Structures are given as structure tokens and as C-alpha cells.
Amino acid sequence: MVDADQTFVIVGGGLAGAKAAETLRAEGFSGRVILICDERDHPYERPPLSKGYLLGKEERDSVFVHEPAWYARNDVELHLGQTVDRIDRAAKTVHFGDDGTLVHYDKLLLATGAEPRRLDIPGTGLAGVHHLRRLAHAERLKGVLGALGRDNGHLVIAGAGWIGLEVAAAAREYGAEVTVIEPAPTPLHGVLGPELGNVFAELHRAHGVRFHFGARLTEIVGQDGMVLAARTDDGEEHPAHAVLAAIGAAPRTALAEAAGLRLADRAHGGGVVVDEALRTSDPDIHAAGDVAAFPHALFGTRLRVEHWANALNGGPAAARAMLGQDVTYDRVPYFFTDQYDLGMEYSGWAPPGSYDEVVIRGDAGRREFIAFWVKEGRVLAGMNVNVWDVTEPIQRLIRSRARVNTEALADPHVPLDGLGA
Incomplete structure (x- = not known):
């Protein structure tokens, strides 16, 4: 039985973590709920960062999962801008913050998400090189796209996945020139296969996007700290005033690995291994969202899903499992996109x-x-x-x-x- 003396700690202030906290209260849990977020912004949803908010069609406040007052009203102890540096499984404690705050947990949820993969090439330290994962990234990129559109500037995007294509669409709507560099023969090749990738290639070409398939970025050339061009491994050079690295995301597993939790192999997307109830190899620690690699009986394999619906549904499922409810997480993966x-x-x-x-x-x-x-x-x-x-x-x-x-x-x-x- 779960009682008021228990403490549930959630590490990760994205959609999965925020919805887990909401579910704990909705299910009647009256103990302490502590939500630790390494960003200074309140928990928010990520799809608008490459869609409506980036395009200026949605206000900044629209991205937040709850209004700021919700957390105090529901007695959720929210720690913003705080990084967890250690989990002590034997003592059942979490260490976080600059002062090494230590809290005990009865149940722990890891909702640490993923982080953008970095380009390992010369020139990535230039001022015009960007990633898109966090609200702060979207705010900066929004200003960059507006400036590129006004000045007829060029954006080079490394990667023709969902983020790359959505930013390409946004950049064209701002009026920027866009070149997408992708090693595969079509956009979204690893998701949609060759049959459907061309639908998206033709869509973007119709809106003025240039593609360079079968190539990788090898260098970003700059002057006085600013981006001037991007070079590829086939000897091409593309003019660029800004570069977006959109080459995928890696699950944030360092905390789980240091705690000795079982991790999935790369063939299954990496991540923290969980069972059908989103329990890790430690029965008092669960994981949900982008970082969790869960078994899916329908597809006969272990999946790690990096999309909004997985965070939206996985956080609540983990919360119910932490409360001792019978949970089988077997949602059919779902995602969406809007481009032009x-x-x-x-x-x-x-x-x-x-x-x-x-x-x-x-x-x-x-x-x-x-x-x-x-x-x-x-x-x-x-x-x-x-x-x-x-x-x-x-x-x-x-x-x-x-x-x-x-x-x-x-x-x-x-x-x-x-x-x-």
C-alpha cells in the first residue's frame, strides 16, 4: 500500500515527468512528489519547438504542460535548473543541485529524455551552429530564421529526419534559403523506407529546398567566429550563414548507467531497459519517455520511442505502476508532423x-x-x-x-x- 509517508521522486522535467506527477495526484497519492528538472523553464512539450512556436504561430506560454501555479497548488515540489549527479540505490537517495541536496525516495522515476547528437567535425564551435531540443534552442533559432529570411541568408541542415524537415519548412516560410545534407538516398529513409521518402523530398523541393543526398558534412567554414560555408565528404561546398545539426538524439542514460541499471543495446535504440510496467532492473526505479526501452509484444521486440505520444502516455503509465497498479505499457507508437x-x-x-x-x-x-x-x-x-x-x-x-x-x-x-x- 502507498501511504502519505512515502516520497516519490521524478528526475526529468519534460512531458513524461510532468504527466507522471499529475497522474500521481489524480490517482490519490498523498505523499511527497518531488520533480527535478535541469532546465530553468517549467515543464513543456517539445513538438511546438519545431512547429507552431518556431513559426511564430503559437505563444511561448502555450508550450507548457501546466500553468506555473499548478505545481504549488498540487503540492508538487518542483526544482528547476537542478542537475541530479548521483543515485544511491542502496540508500535510496538522490543527490542534486549545487549544494548537493540529498532526498530519500521510496519510488524513483527516470524521465531524463534524450539529447541531440553532436557533429564531430571542425567548425562546430562557430556562433552560427545550432541544435534544436530545448525551449532556449527554439528561441534562438526563431530569431536566426527571421534574420535569414530578411537578409536572404542560407541555412544548411545536417540531417533529413523529422526535426531537419520541420525546421526546413519553417525556414522557408521565413524566406531563408535552405540546403539539407543527408547521407541516405531519401529523407526519413530509416523511418519510412525508400518508398515514401520521396514524397517528402518532392514536397520540400516544391517549396524551394535543395537536397544533397549521399553526403555528410565534414567541415563548417567560418571567419571571425561566424559561419560562411559547409563542406561535404564529396568535395562540395555550400554557402551558409547558419547550420543546424539535426542528426538524431541519444537517450540520456549516464545517470542510470552510473547507478548500475541495465541498459539496452544499440540495436534496440539504447536507453534504460524496462519491463512491461516500465520498471527498470531495480524494482523501485521506473523509466518513461525517450529514455525507456520497453518490450512490445505486438512487434516482438524492445522499442525506444522518441515521440510526443510516448511521453504523454508513458509518464502516466509509470506513475500508476509506481502506485502498485497492474500496468502493461503496450501503446502503438504514434507521431505526427506538419510541414507547409x-x-x-x-x-x-x-x-x-x-x-x-x-x-x-x-x-x-x-x-x-x-x-x-x-x-x-x-x-x-x-x-x-x-x-x-x-x-x-x-x-x-x-x-x-x-x-x-x-x-x-x-x-x-x-x-x-x-x-x-
Whole structure:
């Protein structure tokens, strides 16, 4: 039984940590809830950082998970700008802050998230080199894009993943010139495979973005501390006034590793190994969000998911498990993007090599369609592009594991709801 004498500590002030704190109170936990965040901003959601807020369409306050007064009102002890330097599992204590504050925990949640991967090339110390992960990054980048747009400046983006493409779209809306450098042959190659990556390449080319595929950045050239150009391993040089490194993110596992918790191998995305209830190898420590590598029975593998929905749902699931409730975390992975006039939702998990075919329902040329990744007649994943209110039937198809007729799957006149019956 959980009682008022217990202390639950949450390390990480992102969406997963904030929603976990909210869930603990909503479920009636009356003990201490301590939320430790290494940023000075209150917990916020990350999608607006590369979408609405970056574009200036959403106000800064709209990104926060709760209004600032919520934490005191719900008796959540919020420590902003504080870094946890050590977990003592034997003593069940957490050490944090400049003064080495020590708190005891009965249950601990690691929601430490991920951090952007860095370019390991000459020139990354120049003033015009950027990453996008935190609110402070988005604030700086927002100003940079506005200046580039006014001055007809050039932005070079290393990486054609979701962040790279969303920033490319924002930069073009500001009027900046954009070149995207990507070692794979298409954008989003590791997520969508070669079949669908070209949809996004054509979308961006139609809006004036230049792509340089099959190449990597080798040097950022500058003068007087400012960026002038970016060079690639095939000898090309691209003019640049700013460079964005968008080459992925790495789970923040250093704290867990130092505490002796089991970590996942790179093949499973790294991260902290958890069970179906998001428990780590220590039964009193849970992990959720970007840092957690959880087993997914539906896909028969361990997944680490770096998207908004995983933090939104994983934090509450971990909180309920910490309270002793019976929890099986098996959400179908889900994410979304908005780029120019294209809106997209993706459900499932189908990395290249895991499927037999991609079935298209609708008109890919007009960018109004649903794509299904299929193996042996079973739907592994679905992506709806400018087609709405289909996420639930797509996820039901994935969960059903039923064999479907691919001709019917491709026919917009056949209701999705009847295919997995």
C-alpha cells in the first residue's frame, strides 16, 4: 500500500515527468512528489519547438504542460535548473543541485529524455551552429530564421529526419534559403523506407529546398567566429550563414548507467531497459519517455520511442505502476508532423527490412493518401497524409494482426473498419 509517508521522486522535467506527477495526484497519492528538472523553464512539450512556436504561430506560454501555479497548488515540489549527479540505490537517495541536496525516495522515476547528437567535425564551435531540443534552442533559432529570411541568408541542415524537415519548412516560410545534407538516398529513409521518402523530398523541393543526398558534412567554414560555408565528404561546398545539426538524439542514460541499471543495446535504440510496467532492473526505479526501452509484444521486440505520444502516455503509465497498479505499457507508437500544407500521422513500427510491401490508398501524387506497411498480409504501420480521423481504425488494424486483402486495403471505397474483422 502507498501511504502519505512515502516520497516519490521524478528526475526529468519534460512531458513524461510532468504527466507522471499529475497522474500521481489524480490517482490519490498523498505523499511527497518531488520533480527535478535541469532546465530553468517549467515543464513543456517539445513538438511546438519545431512547429507552431518556431513559426511564430503559437505563444511561448502555450508550450507548457501546466500553468506555473499548478505545481504549488498540487503540492508538487518542483526544482528547476537542478542537475541530479548521483543515485544511491542502496540508500535510496538522490543527490542534486549545487549544494548537493540529498532526498530519500521510496519510488524513483527516470524521465531524463534524450539529447541531440553532436557533429564531430571542425567548425562546430562557430556562433552560427545550432541544435534544436530545448525551449532556449527554439528561441534562438526563431530569431536566426527571421534574420535569414530578411537578409536572404542560407541555412544548411545536417540531417533529413523529422526535426531537419520541420525546421526546413519553417525556414522557408521565413524566406531563408535552405540546403539539407543527408547521407541516405531519401529523407526519413530509416523511418519510412525508400518508398515514401520521396514524397517528402518532392514536397520540400516544391517549396524551394535543395537536397544533397549521399553526403555528410565534414567541415563548417567560418571567419571571425561566424559561419560562411559547409563542406561535404564529396568535395562540395555550400554557402551558409547558419547550420543546424539535426542528426538524431541519444537517450540520456549516464545517470542510470552510473547507478548500475541495465541498459539496452544499440540495436534496440539504447536507453534504460524496462519491463512491461516500465520498471527498470531495480524494482523501485521506473523509466518513461525517450529514455525507456520497453518490450512490445505486438512487434516482438524492445522499442525506444522518441515521440510526443510516448511521453504523454508513458509518464502516466509509470506513475500508476509506481502506485502498485497492474500496468502493461503496450501503446502503438504514434507521431505526427506538419510541414507547409502537409499534415501527417504515423502509427506502428515498420523499419526498412521488416515489411514485404507498401500499399497506397489514395493519391500519393496529390499528397492525400494512406500508406500501409504490410508483412505477410498483416499491417505493421500506417501513415495518413492529409487524410484525417483514421488513426483509430489504422491502430485497430495493426493490433488485430489479421491478414487483410491488399487490394481492399488500397481501395478508398472499402471501409478500414471492416478489413481487420
